[in-house]
Amino acid sequence: MDRPVCLIENTADGKFQVNTEATAILSRICQPVVVVAIVGLYRTGKSYLMNKLSGSQKGFDLGSTVQAQTKGIWMRCLPHPTREGHTLVLLDTEGLGDVEKGDKKNDTWIFCLSVLLSSALVYNSKAVIDEDAVEKLHYVGEMAELIKVKSKDNDDDEAEYSSHFPIFIWAVRDVTLKLEFNGKPISEDEYLENALMLHKEADNTQESLEKVERHNRYRDCIRMYFKSRKCFMFDLPTGNKEVLQNMDNVSDDQLSPAFVDQTKKFCDYVYNKAEVKYVDDTHKVTGESLATLATMYTNAISSSNAACMEDVVSNISVAENTAAVKEATQHYETRMKEKVTFPTETLGQIIDLSEECEKEALKIFIKRSFKDNEHKFHQQYMGIIEHKKSEFFKWNDKESRTHCEDLIKSLSKDLEDSLQQGAYIKLGGYQMFKEEMERIEDQYKKEPRKGTKAEEVFQEFKKSKEMLSAVIMNHDKNLSDQQKKVEEEKANKEKLEQQRRMEERQRYEENKKLEHQRRIIEEHFRGVLEKEQNERRLLQERLEAVEQEKARERDMYRSQGQEEQAEMYQMQIDDTRARQEEAKSSGWGPLVVSGLTAAAMTFFPAPAVLAGAAIYGVSRML
Template identity: 25%
Template sequence: TMSSSLQLIRISNGQYSVCPNAVKQLESIEEDIGVVAVAGAYRTGKSFLLNELLRNIRTYSSSKHASTSKFSENVFQCGPSVQPCTQGIWICTESILIGNEQHSKPFRLLFMDTEGMGSFKASETHDAQIFALALLLSSFFIYNSSHTIDDNAINRLGLVTQLSQYIQSSPKQASLADHSRSPSKRSLSTSSISSQLPFFLWVVRDFSLQLHGTSGERINSSQYLEMALSVTNENDSAKNMEKKHTVKQMIQDYFIDRDCFTLVRPVNEEDKLQHLSSLSQYELRTEFTKEMNNLANYLYTHVAPKTLHNQVLNGRQFVLLCQQYCESLNKGSIVIDSCWENVVRSEAERLISECRALYQREIKQIVAQGTILSLDEFQQLHLDAEKKAMQHFLNKLPNSFKNDKTLYQNDLKNQLVYDFQYYKEKLKKASNHYCIKLVNDQLTLLDSKLKSNQYLKDETMEHFQRDVKAMVQEYQDNASGSEKDTVLLEALLTWLLPSIRSLHQMHLNHLKESSQEEQKQIVTEHITNLDFLKQQYQFEQDSLQQRLNALNETYQKQLSQNQKMQDELHLKTQLVDEHESTISILQSDISTRKQENLSLQSKIEALNEELDESLKSISDLKKQLRDIKATDNDAQEELYSVRMSNQTLKIENESHLQTIEFLEQKNNQLSIQSVDLTKDLNSAKRQFEESQSALADANQILEQNKQLLKNTEQDKDAMSKKRKRLEEKLLEYRNQIQDLENKIRQHELVIMNKNSHIRSFEREMEYEREKALENEDRLRHSLKEKERLLAQDKTLMLERQVEQLNATNRRILEINKNVMEENALLREELIKLGGSLKESSARGALGHLSAGEDNRAHHRSSTDHSKHSEMRRKESLNGGTPLANNLSQMVSMHTLPPRHVSR
């Protein structure tokens, strides 16, 4: 079968859910599973890495475990554009059966691809949640990055600082995380979370550097990772150093079991990099193929099954864990212990249902055969089935569930007791139906014998008693079930007494049809017997009347008690908190009534015993009647001998005739007495029938008491139904409160997402601001450098110009000095040669020459001043130098005076 990928977790409107197709796929895996997850920045080749690992792991596994899966195709989608390919979390549809040295028991290995981090379509919160889910669901975590492990790579893994925000080990830790962010509690949270995280492998792609340590020695990739996590850049600002130190420290604290692997670039050509998924193995670089084989070998030997709280997970448990993590994350954060408790509860309920089904199969195998068991047999069957179910429960119960074993055992026992009561009631009904049919068939045979007068000649009723005993014995042999004795007792109570009365009536009619003398003797015998029976019946009637009165009193008491109970029930239904006490009162009343019913049954048994005694007495009377008949035969023989003697003696015959007449009169009197006795017998029969009706009334009262007990149980059921309705309302209210809390959490999550967006925007603004400040500092530095270089060039130029000006000034000073000397000589000569007339004209000429000289000197001074001002302006622009200032002072000190000398 060809392998493909299925989406495991999807995200819709910020809500995480497990895809049904993936659930169906994973639940079919009954073996233990291990999960390899790959995460990293988007468009860095995670899917390509997973496809290569699948091919290589398949090579290792095929030599040890047969499989028909083909991994030659690309299971996970790869794309050449900048758009992200993977959304949410995906898994490979085919798992690989492996077994390494660390785990002798083979397990299924799943490969998981995650959505890339840092995509322009996703927020930082979204990336952190995907990162947390991948960590918690995997047993071997691969972090994929490119080129080197530098500060930028460390910063991109800064999501670890948010793990404590989305992952808590227990509800107590979650409350601490909400109320405190102190370093001590944060370290406690980190240590508790790190125990739940998988093995961490950092894979550095396109690695082209030489692995050397700080001293130039060669190191391996593991040492390279540890060095990158420990080295700090001293040129960074304090804020950046603290941030990077926090990220590195959390990586070390969270991922105690960690390692690193480096991979060279798969191909050298740029155009092939965009189509790596379509390249064959022969087109990849040999170094890359070799390193990929080493990575696959490392994964094969180090991967372990997915465990949580020391319990190895199978496919079904992994699905439950995914669903719990998604539900918990939708509410804000993942509480690991709470999610695991829900998984344990679901697995325990499934195991209890499985054990209950096993128990029901064991019971149905016997019940379905139509076998009606006795109560003891069914009790033994229940114990055997319960033992099998409990043994199956203990065998299948995972080790991590052992702490709550008693709780789940009690739950299973309660459900098995419910099933036991159900099948017991069903068996009771079947037994009742079968036994009634059996006893009716047998009593029908006896009724046919009674109607055919087969027992008419049986004066001692031995044949009838023998047939009844045989019927009872046959019933006992063939009947079965818990209702066996109850059905027989009810049948005998309803059939035996009328049958005996009918048999007595038949015997009486037979006696009436016999001879007169036998009737007389029978009547005399019956008179004595009837007196005794009358007394006995009167005594029984009195006792029955007393019992009826007692039953009426108890019935009235029960009626009053029932009225009180109904009033109490009417009041107690208004108070939900007093249900338990009302139920206990009802249970006590039910127990007392059961005791009364038992006492009534014992009384009925006593009546049956008395009836047996009366039957015995009747048989004794019949024996006496038979003896009297024997004596009567002897008396007749003697009478015959006397008559024979009277024939010889006529005198004695006459006297005997008189005696006969007297006896005839007596006979008439006896006939009259016989009629009276018949009337008394009929009245005795009526009294007996009245006693039977009283007994029927007593049975009716017993049935009424049973009905009253049934009504009480119905009231109890009604109370339990009301209680269930109240509990359902309470549960509905709790669900509504839970829904409101979920809505509040969703709003909080939306606010949190917005805050995270704002924080990410602020971080981006801060980053842009820092970049702008750095660019400004660089610009200022470059401007200052340029100004410094420009100032140095201008200073050299000005120094050369000043030297030229100084040379010119020296020449001008020498000329002025010569001119002043010539002027002094000319003045002296003019003074000597001038006369009075010439003196005035000479003075005018001298004034004219002086004015012209003054004009030329003033022109030179203004020109020098303008040059000096221009030099000052340039020096001020260039910052000025001490040498230029001194030169300017020297030029200003040696400026020529405004003189003009005519040659």
């Protein structure tokens, strides 16, 4: 994108709506996305940081007056600078606390949507992190009213936020203070942690309790809601007022070297630490699914309903699985038309080509499918593929039959003309007829690319001439009764031998198809079980990271003698460990095999399904 577009815009009636131009852009992005959103008070330089992250001088409107420039949430997409195959989505938001707007609800909605859509949230403020700066971040305390983790009432919703919320980066601008604490130098992160330090009651008076509650309220939310915290402190870019008012046109050499270096460190950190956006802990969000997320969350919040993550995940699942079925089955159809020249010489050839295309399509489906726990969409996918495959096989047979019938018609033209003229009803006519049939058969066999119906079509041709052959033989006075009897016996033997070969060929083709189906079923089990295993491994890793963060908070509270708060975090750690053990459990394996077996039985013969399950599912149960 060479320019930002508005993703979420304000409407005349005070609501929010998603801009269709932006969702159309996102819908064309099939790569996983890293989403970085910046929020903060208006006129604090948010857009400048977004432009630096985009690697360009201009883009998001910086403005140079006291009037806020950005309205709603604006988006810019670009290839990720350090992650190949990923897209970086930057969201620049309307400044909070705009006196012209005078709508606190609007600010809260902006903040909540930024949290819900991003994988890294940058909070931008000025000068210091003091009591006033923390108070201005009151939106974190209002999120519980607008964001729910589960559809049913759940007292632990807020405790689960850190598993779903982005990393939190506090960018402090125009800093003039020295980074010291108790006379000793401290890092930016230590400065943030000190600023977020909780107080405990000095005494049990109501005044003391209220004072401590006010101090701790938003600090506690910041600690609880975000999985990790980082602080960047920026010097004033320059002392030149004209340069400050023209930041989108000045070069780095016109700015403070310290500020330029700090900005670079900030960008490098975001590039390396902001992870891919996930839903339900394990499913990577693409541009297409981000468009769906933005629409669903915006509609929920703008209608004054709480945005429920569980409901959104469920809706995303349906949308993603529907798209997975469509994309994968279309891929199979397209690839078959590209790879197969009809008719194929043998059944085995089209089976092998189909198997290649099916494996490609299955990888696409499994990669994109999401929370298809009951295998409904997998069953739908299998049904469509089997139908398309059947149509291709029928088409292959039809092309073969048409070609072979035309070939027979061409090769037997002289024979048909002679029959119409009665040329074989004479002495020695039977021998002439046999020789002509043998000539036709010999030429027919030499012709290449007759396809799967070659033998069947020729046998039908021979059968159509059986009665004529008998008539010609009976009228041939050159043959004795004994010779006629020998010819009849010979013809019957050939007929029986041909029937035996046809039955043998039919059994061979049935076994070929059965073996093909078994391999495809095995591929289904392999793909689904490996994806499930990888997702559970990823879930464990993410839960371990959450556990570490919660352990850090628990230890901090304990060090301050706040055992009640520490115990709350310990309970969250226990719940996280329980989820990790559940992810490690092997009990999910049989459930997957059982569900997939039931789905496959709808379209595949039982022997193929059970063989596929036995080879990959049961014998390699995880």
